[in-house]
Amino acid sequence: MERQIVLSGIRATGKLHLGNYVGALKNFVELSRDEAKECFYFIANLHTLTTHTNPFELRASVKDIVRDFLACGLDPKVATIYAQSSVPEITELSWILSCIAPLNLLTIMPHFKEKRDKLNESGITENAGLLTYPILMAADILCVKSELVPVGDDQAPHVEFARELAKKFNDMFGELFPMPKFFGGAGLRLPGLDNRGKMSKSEASSVIYLDDSHDAVWKKLKVAITDPQRVKRRDPGNPDVCNIFTFHHALETPVDDIARITRECKSGEIGCIECKEILAKVVNDILRPINERREQIIGLGAGYIDEVMHDGGLRARKVIQQTVAEAKELVGVPCY
Numbered sequence: 001m002e003r004q005i006v007l008s009g010i011r012a013t014g015k016l017h018l019g020n021y022v023g024a025l026k027n028f029v030e031l032s033r034d035e036a037k038e039c040f041y042f043i044a045n046l047h048t049l050t051t052h053t054n055p056f057e058l059r060a061s062v063k064d065i066v067r068d069f070l071a072c073g074l075d076p077k078v079a080t081i082y083a084q085s086s087v088p089e090i091t092e093l094s095w096i097l098s099c100i101a102p103l104n105l106l107t108i109m110p111h112f113k114e115k116r117d118k119l120n121e122s123g124i125t126e127n128a129g130l131l132t133y134p135i136l137m138a139a140d141i142l143c144v145k146s147e148l149v150p151v152g153d154d155q156a157p158h159v160e161f162a163r164e165l166a167k168k169f170n171d172m173f174g175e176l177f178p179m180p181k182f183f184g185g186a187g188l189r190l191p192g193l194d195n196r197g198k199m200s201k202s203e204a205s206s207v208i209y210l211d212d213s214h215d216a217v218w219k220k221l222k223v224a225i226t227d228p229q230r231v232k233r234r235d236p237g238n239p240d241v242c243n244i245f246t247f248h249h250a251l252e253t254p255v256d257d258i259a260r261i262t263r264e265c266k267s268g269e270i271g272c273i274e275c276k277e278i279l280a281k282v283v284n285d286i287l288r289p290i291n292e293r294r295e296q297i298i299g300l301g302a303g304y305i306d307e308v309m310h311d312g313g314l315r316a317r318k319v320i321q322q323t324v325a326e327a328k329e330l331v332g333v334p335c336y
């Protein structure tokens with residue numbers, strides 16, 4: 001059976017959080033359990049270099065993420081899990097693609113503009129890697145000939161860019177790459193607990209990490225923003241503007257509970273703390289099995305994650321070497 005190739009990556013910028021889980025990992029696990037699919041999931045540690053340059057943190061972050069991948073239920077025997085830096089051929093393909101990539105498309109990428117403006121605000125000049133980021137990402141996607149790319153909506157322009165490069169390459173040099181498709185799937189965008197944009201690692205207090213304890217979860221939820229108009233316990237609330245309700249929906253609090261707390265919030269019968277207690281249970285029900293699995297993995301010893309990454313790197317490299325050799329042949333720059 002020809003299996004459909006699925007590929008996705010996560011940048012190594014710290015521990016994974018609940019937003020990563022509902023937005024990506026849950027999807028990754030589900031796709032990997034479909035026998036008609038072959039999944040490649042990697043840590044984009046070379047992409048991390050565009051914004052983070054602490055070698056110690058970078059190494060630690062890659063391992064944390066791989067551990068979280070496994071804790072969330074990915075089986076390294078089924079899905080190929082690797083670090084981008086284990087496969088030098090990806091960067092080789094990236095160079096070839098950069099020679100057919102239109103510069104003007106890169107300068108208008110939302111990701112580039114956003115990061116550049118942020119850096120410039122603090123008086124820092126953007127690096128060239130930020131500009132060519134989407135080329136490396138296209139290489140990630142095309143080097144395994146992937147057909148499906150499960151990522152958040154914010155990555156859709158990058159997948160579109162990869163499609164354009166695939167088409168251009170095929171037209172110029174011969175059919176090599178299938179057209180990768182963006183797959184939003186069931187991936188959800190979870191806000192931060194402060195309700196200022198999506199949950200992201202830059203605002204520690206607004207993030208629920210996958211390895212947070214019950215206490216840690218409660219400490220953060222307790223002070224999380226609700227309906228800003230609701231000041232006193234008896235004030236009627238508005239679930240439509242309450243961030244906690246966004247979480248109830250995204251994390252799939254049972255519909256009966258949602259119906260009840262919606263009603264009782266509007267009438268002022270239920271207080272925010274009680275509503276948050278219900279949410280805390282839902283969060284902990286998601287985190288518990290993940291944390292149990294993480295404990296088991298830790299029990300396998302410090303070398304286990306290295307082993308998984310080493311094996312995954314070899315497996316990925318075998319496939320990628322083949323594609324990149326084909327690409328080099330087609331372009332006329334073989335290894336002599």
Ligand code: TRP
Pocket residue numbers: 007008009010011044047136137140141149150151155158
């Ligand atoms: N840019 C992606 C992000 O920030 C990470 C990434 C790098 C990626 N290469 C990829 C995602 C290839 C999917 C496919 O989330």
